Amino acid sequence: MARVRPGEAANPAPPTVQRIRVRFAKRGRLRFLSHRDVARSVERAVRRSGVPVSHSHGFSPHPRISWNGAAPTGTASEAEYFEIGLTREMEPELVRSALDAVLPDGLDILDAVIAAPPALAERIDASLWEIVLDGVEPAALEAAIAALLAEDTLVVDRLMPSGTRQIDVRAAVVSARVSARVTPHGAAGAGDCAILTAVVRQTTPAVRPDDVLGALDVVAGLKPPVPAKATRMAQGLLDDSGRLADPLGPGRVTTRA
Structure with a gap:
């Protein structure tokens, strides 16, 4: 096993070059999904869609997807948000359509834009x-x-x-x-x-x-x-x-x- 030098990350991943903010809906029977279920569905959709998501460093890398204030289990929503990091630049509409095509009906990607300051939580x-x-x-x-x-x-x-x-x-x-x-x-x-x-x-x-x-x-x-x-x-x-x-x-x- 190669020795990790001071200041270097173990098992470095490609850098994040772009961040996309996404609005999605949780509708119908899928309102009963927990936030964890929704997050798993989105991560699975990212893999299936081929969107070039960036990952964390280390021996157990995770996709760089951040969430904001999930709706309670049992409630529907027309305005849920997450932010995704990409290893290459893409048009936001291509990200939106690619993810929406592979998510189940009831988890619907409505909009996407390039992330800009301030942070989503501050908005x-x-x-x-x-x-x-x-x-x-x-x-x-x-x-x-x-x-x-x-x-x-x-x-x-x-x-x-x-x-x-x-x-x-x-x-x-x-x-x-x-x-x-x-x-x-x-x-x-x-x-x-x-x-x-x-x-x-x-x-x-x-x-x-x-x-x-x-x-x-x-x-x-x-x-x-x-x-x-x-x-x-x-x-x-x-x-x-x-x-x-x-x-x-x-x-x-x-x-x-």
Whole structure:
């Protein structure tokens, strides 16, 4: 075995010459994938696609893929992000299409750009969530949201592997609005359906949709009769007007709650 000289890496890999930032969606039944499952699927797709991913040094090299703030297991998302290092330059659209072609339906690569400073984590501090509450009257949800926003703090308990942790939901909720979806009687799924759209700051630990629903139960006794369906619609930096700037670059589409 060759001796490693001081200052040199063991088993050096080709250098990273380009970094690509990618936005992808987690849809349908694949919303139940854990972050680890998603990461494995992407790593497998990178190998199958032939994208020239760079690897770490050493005797057990790993692809240089970095992740940012994964959506909780059981929630869908239209705005998940990762960054991938390449050993040669490629057009971002070629990377997007190559990865999308080999990923399963429900993990869909939506956009890709060349990474530029600042770091991806510095471009994201809030999420826009849509939470569909079947069987809940919009008026009841509006009253519960008004009660939540009237509080200065509202703490819920979350059971974690290390024990119970208290989460201040009110501090994280920036804004919220309620809309309704009405299905005609006689049709499948007929009945009331309230939809909560909320901008939530990414605190530590992150406030999740089920934390928000727990807070509505605490403050107003709101208990959906069936499990809610939550989808992260956007992530980005929150400005003073409530907009979220697209983290893939300046001047791109923004959204607001």
